[in-house]
Amino acid sequence: MARDTERAVYVQRIDPDRKQEYIDAHDDVPAGVTDAMERGTVTEFELYVRDDLAVCVLEAEDLDTYLDAVTDDSDVEAWERHVAQFKREGVNVDAPEDEQIPFMDRLWSFRPGE
8 A cells, every 4th residue: 555545445245146147237437437546546446255254455645535436426326326225244334424434443553674
């Protein structure tokens, strides 16, 4: 992670019966979603899947700017509603703004030489 970025991580639970649909949906993430991410200063976004877990790792120049860009964005909301059908829990566009993305708390980190 570059030192001039912030990192956030969140976990989503996939419906095991719809895992492949969730994976396939990410073959074609709408441009409106990635445009909002760019406006939100995202420098990198990674999605990892194992069993029924999807782990999202987000790096942005400023997380508040990211949240401002994606919250209430119609393309992002449509995308999240689409992929919600394949999940048991995760991003919830109907939750209060500060609870829509289930960010995790960092418990520990290690950087050689620091």
